[in-house]
Amino acid sequence: MRFRGKSIRRKIVALLLVPLVSLTAIWAFATVLTGREAERLFSVSTVVEEIGYPMEDTVRVLQQERRQTLVHLADPRASDGFAALQRSRTATDDAVAEIRRNAADAEVRDDLGPAEEERLTAVLDAFDGIGSLRRSVEDGTVDRAQALGLYNRLVDPCHDLLASLEVVDNVGLDKQYRALVNLSRARELLSREDALLGSALVTGKLTAAEVRDVSDLVAQRTVMYGVNLPLLPSAERGRYERFWKNASSAPLRTAEEAALAAGSGTPRGVTAKSWDTAAGGVLAELADLDDQAADRYQDRVDPVARNVIAKVIVAGALGLIALLYSLFLSVRVGRSLIRDLKQLRLEAHEASGVRLPSVMRRLSAGEEVDVETEVPRLEYDRNEIGEVGQALNTLQRAAVEAAVKQAELRAGVSEVFVNLARRSQVLLHKQLTLLDTMERRTEDTEELADLFRLDHLTTRMRRHAEGLVILSGAAPSRQWRKPVQLMDVVRAAVAEVEDYERIEVRRLPRVAVTGPAVADLTHLVAELLENATVFSPPHTAVQVLGERVANGFTLEIHDRGLGMAADALLDANLRLAETPEFELSDTDRLGLFVVSRLAQRQNVRVSLQPSPYGGTTAVVFVPDALLSDDAPDTNGVGFRLDRPRQVADKGRDESRRSALSHVPARLPERPAALLDGPVELEAPVDLDALDGLPGPLDDEDGEGGGLFRPRRSLAAADDARPDRDDDRTDDDAPLPLPRRRTPKLVSSHGRPVPARDPRDGAADRRPADTGPDGPHTPAAPRARGDEPPALPSRRRRAHPAAGDTGAAPAGGTGDGDAAASGALPRRVRQANLAPQLRQGPEPSAEDRSDPADRDADEVRSRMASLQRGWRRGREENAAGDEVPGGTAPTAPRGTTEGDGR
Template sequence: MPERPLLPERLRPKSIRAKVVTLLTVPVVSLMALWGHAAVTTASQVSATEQLKEINSALIRPISDFTTAVQAERTAAVAYRAAPDAATESALDAAVSRTDKAVTALRSGIGSNTTDIAALDTKLPDRIERLQDSARSLTGTRKSAKNRTAGVDALLARYTTAVERAFAVRTGLAGTERGERIEARSDSRDVIELARAREALSRQDAVLGAAGAAGTMSPAQFRAFVGDVTLQRELTRAAVPDLKPSHADAYRQVLDGESTSRVTEAQDAVLNAGADRAVSAVTAEQWRAGAVPTLSGLTDAERRATAAGTTAEPYSLSTLGSSGLAVILGLVGVVVSLLLSVRIGRGLVTDLTGLRNTALELAATRLPASMRRIHNGEDIDLDQEAPLARTEIRDEVGQVGAALTTVQRAALRAVAGRAAVLTGVSGVYVSLARRSQALLHRQLALLDTMERRTDDPTELEDLFRLDHLTTRMRRHAESLLILSGSAPGRAWRNPVPLIDTVRAGIAEAADIKRVRLEGIPDLRLDGSAVADLVHLVAELTDNAAQFSPPHTPVVVRGEEVGAGAVLEIEDRGLGMGDDALAAANERIRATDVDLLDSRRLGLFVVNRLAQRRNLEVTLRRSVYGGVTALIVIPQHILEAPQPGLRPLPKTDLPEPNRPEQDRPMPNLPAPDLPTPNLPAPNLPVPNPPAPDGPAAPVPAGPRTPAAPDPAPQQRTDTTDKGGREPATEDGLPRRVRQANLAPELRKGDPEPPAPLPARRSPEAARATMASLSSGRRRAHREQPNTTTEGGL
């Protein structure tokens, strides 16, 4: 199974330049694509660094400060709500002041940010809007705390909502929906988890502060405290190991410090005491001594981690790294590749284009011209036509050119040898054909003499068969002359009726009884073309009869057209395939004929005849499934009918309900061709009968009829008074020896012949042959057991 092409035909490069450019462009484009990928990656890193600096300064740092301030205000507000006094109120006012500054910085950062927040995360704009709403709602929460209109749990929930919205914005900035994120530089996800751990510790501080001020801890507050302790410890344990070493060290200094140990001890004491004794398990001073330094240390570590992105230089070696080096080296490689590709491609295109032009000139001009000269018999000089290179060629393209020269020399040698062989073969053909023609003309003359001398119908039938076979042999001998380029011996000076020419061609076919002649135009054919058209019709008719079933007819019809006349020879055989039909038409139209191809000699004969007389011969499918041969006869070798010509005979069509053997044959009178110009003496030949069975008396070819009698008054008439020839007792016509010979050729006749007309008309000859055929059929019907050879 053949492989399918990678590209469709319309997309494939056609010229050598396009193919070479494509071949060299593919690796260069691939290299440029890789360099482009490295450049885009590096540019993305630079852009991400710039974006990180802006987001850190405009959003992350203000949001972190806002979260810390709200956490501190939440602790102070809850403490004031549980135990309102001057100290707690002063602490709340200080926390509110710090929160207001953080809110102002947050709003300024959001307004100055130029990064497309929606491109980072489509949810970020809504989250930032909700964060701003929470910042605006802090005023109402503070009033509720100072007016004591909201409980501790409600205050915790409101402040926690603001903190959670801040964490939602930070989480969106460090989200994972897009492939390239700023967390690659700031470890933002781990930092956010540690910030949530700090938030859990801050909530614990607020709950314990409110419980200590109130003197008791509710079960809900205890459950919240337990959850926050668990969340803080899990987040701290999971996030710290994933930080960068420098950031992890800052967090470990805080988590491993004494303050964090105090916080852990206080947490364990509260958890072990339960809700009822939680306030008495740890004092406010003990908790604040560990919680405040721990929260402050975690805040400082978070700020250092988030500030790493703001200090990074986008174009520094640490930022670019190997990607920047790959971009620089890739650019150098692309430039060098382009220069080399252009130089090598230009030289390759020049060499291949020159080789192509040389090969085309060799195939289209030089080699055909040399071959024509050889066929014309001229001598050529190989060294001049195909000179060999004098020096050794090391380039592959040059070696291909030298190989073409070698092939040209070998082809010229082969053509010269073949031309010599064909010249010898042609000479042999001509010699054999001329000798065969001379012998066949003598044989036809002898047969004509024997036909005129015998009176026995059986012998006459056999002589007619021999006459027909000899006529066909003469056609084959003429075919040899035609293939050799020589002209056949027969020629006519005066125009001949086209119908007589067609009949003569049919008569030279093998199975003439199957040929049915239909309307031929009443035209005259130039005498110089008669022999060629007779031979052409004979070849095509013989081929049609040979390659069709024996019970089917071969129809020959004609029609006058604007370009001249058209003859159709149609058979009803199996026909030919499309490839075979195209090959046959190609051989008919070919300009060169291969005489050594013995399987196609018939087509080559048709080719030579058609080219000699400018005839157009085409084979095509017949409507009956067989093949129809069309012969277009040009106008310049045709003449209009002259006054006094006999009309075309009417064809008796067979009756549909009558057996084939009893149907009357078409009315085909013998052609009356003028005497041709032959190199040999005039050799009269009679009309041959069919090989067997009843058949129409079709002529054997443009045979030379007997010369008219110069002295008709000296000849005797063999017809009776009614214009009929004398008959035997069986009703058959009687032949009179030497009745149609000129007086000079007659040999002493023992019996004085009856007077004969100067020339027997075609109608009389047809009537004679029809009488012989009907007599034999009648004899077969009366004596069915009598066996004889085929009838007329």
């Protein structure tokens, strides 16, 4: 039997069960032995009562019938002979019927042994021949000698059955019982002698054979008594010896001697009557002696039987008591061991499965944990199990103490990281403010481009510092109170990515994000965009799509990289869904962990799946709880929710459409307390000096609205603003934002369009007009009705028109509206220029009608841009240019390609 791997309970039960089973087997064996002896006593007692005693009575009536039969055969004409024979036959039939009735009892049959049952069967079979024997006697077909032999065959099986009964398993008593049975046989020999000699005396003479038979019977009886009387107790033996020596048996002895002495013929002095008297008296007294000897034997057997029964009771009871006591002790000891081990196991499981994980969770949550409260010092018994429990308790305390120290160490490291990140954020905020001031102050295009690049690097540094704060478990410092358009959030995320030029943001539905979720959602989308650009070829584009669904809003970010393996994709999705604890060894998954933390904080679901372009698609589900239909109408301008808005003065309203000044405008002063508040994305840029588009700006530039800060364009344009203002039909139309630099164009099929170095295209950034008030260059004619207009650019002119400072367009109230709605503050160039410098000669009609000379590089750049726009428009809107059955052009269709670029 193998117990390896079994439970302690089973091993203890097996250990205690072996001696218990052995003890039970010994007790059962002893009980069976003693019980079998007692059962035999009861069985023999039943057999003696039901078979033995009736059998002795049957033998005696058979002996009487035998004598009467022989007498009848000796003198059939006797008047009273046949009547006596009938009476003896009736007595025999009653005795045999009782034996048959008792032998048919199933309980008696069960109590008989095999040998006893066989002898009983022989007796019953012999009794079946009594009827034929009697008929033969009545018919006279048998003589006296034959009848004597047949009756002897009926009596001998009865004595064999009585001799086979074993009353008790005791040698001495068994010998006494057999001696008593042989004494009964000695009486049977006297009964045969009586029948033989009595019938011979009725005839008046003895034959030589009869004399010889009588001599044999006397000798056998003498031997029988001589052999069996010594086996009886002295008292019993003395009774039989005295009987055969006293006067009651003397006539019998005298008659036997006379019969034997006479030989054949008539014995002298012995008649049939005298023989009947002498033999009948001896047979009666011998029957009484046999019955008294049997009773006295039973008296001697009873103590032995009681002793056997007492042994059975004592052995069974004491064995049972010993077994129960052993069982009690085994169960008690086993239960004590099992209880101690079970308690030890429960404490170990509670410590490893409940207490320690709870302590770990509380420590991870930043709660303080008292070691004495969580793992108190327990007292155990002074035994081996108690020592094990004490060791486990010590181990638990050591584990909790180590976890507390580790948590304190992690908390300290996190505090250091947060402190360093906060300091870096403050410095980066100041650096962004300084860069914003420098961008407003400088007029050199190359320096402005470098400042923009430095501004972008600083913005990315701020995101990384904020990621360090998130990894440390703290909340980022940037917070918003008012809703912000989702398009602005996505644009702000694009602004924090290195390869922002490769990102194509398609048009998103008009929906706003609640203020508290703006910072986290911006950072989350920026991390996903960063992964998309890093893990995809540099010549491919990253597309951002979005739509409103039943329970929220989904953003899809598609890249065209190599994708992820199935197991890596599954592991990444598990990390995004479960938000595991951050480990310092897992340094290659920082962005994934930051996204998971932010998604868990805002209840946003992020999942990765294979992209239809072969790369990976990140799906961001924003629940309805973070969305708001009350979206601010930025119209491509955006909000500055992280800083108080500065109210514009009246002079700004007067110069809203004036030209840009070379003198930078002074930045509004901000309190130092704002450094500890939300870090603004970028400084605002004034829109008063921007050229407008001929229609409403629903499809603004991706870098121009919302949280994404407008950048100053490096390209110059024609500054004939009065002419264009006169041609506009809607002065309230929103103005476009300038671009920091020309983004990297990506065609609809993912093929990049070569871009030139900004320094190589310096001619493109020169003013289109050679004179201060050069005429406006008309736009090139469109080849199709739905071609998009060219991107607007800020005008740079050295001398504004005289009438620009005093007159405002009809839509001039737009500044006030923007101020009321919380739009970005607008910077008006040349607003602080001296009045003398604002005045200039009014251009004449001839001057405006003559086209100014243009630089060849500028013309080439504009034509190439126009050609690219036409080609892209034809590829994307070819299906909508004509009606299904004709060639008539359809109404202009909007396109989402490149929206937000």
